[in-house]
Amino acid sequence: MDLDKVSFNGQIVDMTEDEDTMAVEAHVRALVLLEDALKKKEWLLLDREIEYEKSQELDPNCPFLHQQLVLNLFHKLQEVQLLKNGDSAGKTYVYPNPDSVNIFLGQSFWESKEYLEQWSRPGTLILAASQILGYRNVAGTLTASDIYAAFETWMNHNGIYKNGIYTCCGEALRDSVCKESSMSHSLLPYMNEFDETDLKKATLDILWDCQKKCLLVEHIEKPQALLAIPEFPIITTSLVQELIEKLKQVKFKCDTRADKIAYTDPRTRNIIYVGNHFWKQKDYLSCGSRLGTIILYVAQLLEHPHLFDGATKDITSETTVEHQGSNSPRSFQEPLNESIHNHDRDPPLPLKNSTPSNIGDALFNKSKSETYGKCKHTADTICAAFEKWMSHKGSYENESYTCCMETARHSVCNKSVMRSCLSELESRLKDFV
Structure with a gap:
């Protein structure tokens, strides 16, 4: 028995057929989301890692991500193996070690949401990959929880998926991030x-x-x-x-x-x-x-x-038409659930019906x-x-x-x-x- 299983005292069990399907689907969705963020890097990602303090000048509440970080997450998630923690009250665990390839899924994972939003299965896997890569909840640094929030809250679509597209931006890909998201807006420069x-x-x-x-x-x-x-x-x-x-x-x-x-x-x-x-x-x-x-x-x-x-105001007419991170390892066998949202950033405000x-x-x-x-x-x-x-x-x-x-x-x-x-x-x- 390998070291990972020993640490769980033999509580690793086989997934049911439905659980296996859910895990595979979440894994694929997380990879597609990361790939989509890279495709939309012009709108959503910094082109390189910059000093933490400098990124806060754009928006102190926003967890900015750079392209290499997202690429590292993508490669790590390609390597991981999803296992089931057999403890009925078990949490989802990872080894905060870049060489680790196992994510141990607890009961909360199966109860999470299918598509990217707050408390979703794809988001949980992105959080797990962040923790494996060594991102910790240390003040003044980008944390695993920040990366998790970046995808589930700041890059996520504001509109609903209807008739094969998102109403906010017209994106047809179901598992995608949004060019019109709060992350995109936060990256914009202030007027002189x-x-x-x-x-x-x-x-x-x-x-x-x-x-x-x-x-x-x-x-x-x-x-x-x-x-x-x-x-x-x-x-x-x-x-x-x-x-x-x-x-x-x-x-x-x-x-x-x-x-x-x-x-x-x-x-x-x-x-x-x-x-x-x-x-x-x-x-x-x-x-x-x-x-x-x-x-x-x-x-x-x-x-x-x-x-x-969503409309514009007529420019020429006299009629208003439509005015419009840290690489230090975490403590051994760290639970994901306790670190989710364990950061001091203010999330974006919820949308109101306009x-x-x-x-x-x-x-x-x-x-x-x-x-x-x-x-x-x-x-x-x-x-x-x-x-x-x-x-x-x-x-x-x-x-x-x-x-x-x-x-x-x-x-x-x-x-x-x-x-x-x-x-x-x-x-x-x-x-x-």
């Missing part, structure tokens, strides 16, 4: 400080100016008055204050691979990702402007639903008459309120706008359509006294 400062200042100027020019509402004591006037979007003072506070926290990342204007990932905090088309938008507030896009995605970060997720049900276009006043005060805004209509209803209609000539003589370039218009609508609303409210 100069551009970010300019964009944030210009957008904040717009938000502060609409407060200054009283283009907002506080509270409508008689919301039935809204039914007597044409539809227009109602923006409250509290909403604008929330937009201001959130924008101050936002960071921007540049995704030159994305054929879109911008997007957010609900699993990452306070980040707006801008694509190549973002820079083709208009400089100043109007339909199809960069400042309007920022307002839209800041609103989405505030959890106002974006009804046109499309409301049965609320219609609730920002416009005829439906707001029933929901006023509950603020069932959408990010799209918040954006439209600024780009279409508050923006200047005149041109900027001789250092002022021809419509209202405002000199501030990044401003809203005191003679805008929004001002007319609010004046009519004020008049109607007097009729209800």
Whole structure:
């Protein structure tokens, strides 16, 4: 009897036919996942091992992996033999030794999930291979648990597998990782400080100016008055204050691979990702402007639903169409289960449904008459309120706008359509006294 079996006191037993099938399938899936990550290395992996501290500058919460590490995992998993720990309460064990080729599968393995997700059989095998290669739970280093989380959480698909493809990225391969995952987003570079400062200042100027020019509402004591006037979007003072506070926290990342204007990932905090088309938008507030896009995605970060997720905002038209490691060995005979998630990283936030049900276009006043005060805004209509209803209609000539003589370039218009609508609303409210 070899040393591995002696250490388990003769508890290695044959798998049942079903268990053997499950183990083989999980083994194949883990290998395919590792191979797919290597194929998508441009989106998901660092090209070489870099200092741990340097990788944390990109995203301190993300467990970045380099290509050679994933290749080592692939080669190790090709070598391993899967055995069954016969102890009914047994855990899954490995020998933390690069020469080891055995993974001892405990009862928890058979109860894990079939496809890659949290607590899955393929993920468990990737964790086991990481431990065999010597990755330990040591502060300040990449751990086996980090590698496990990198695949099960950070690289995994956000969408569901339906009709032969993943809804998030269109990938047809069932056992695959995602180009649009949080890992991909975390690898993106931050916008240069100069551009970010300019964009944030210009957008904040717009938000502060609409407060200054009283283009907002506080509270409508008689919301039935809204039914007597044409539809227009109602923006409250509290909403604008929330937009201001959130924008101050936002960071921007540049995704030159994305054929879109911008997007957010609900699993990452306070980040707006801008694509190549973002820079083709208009400089100043109007339909199809960069400042309007920022307002839209800041609103989405505030959890106002974006009804046109995945689409883009029309750049040229005046209509908003669809705004869119350590090599030290572990202690002998180490249980996997105790080390899973035994790390101090914050996982990505869970996704929230971005499309409301049965609320219609609730920002416009005829439906707001029933929901006023509950603020069932959408990010799209918040954006439209600024780009279409508050923006200047005149041109900027001789250092002022021809419509209202405002000199501030990044401003809203005191003679805008929004001002007319609010004046009519004020008049109607007097009729209800």
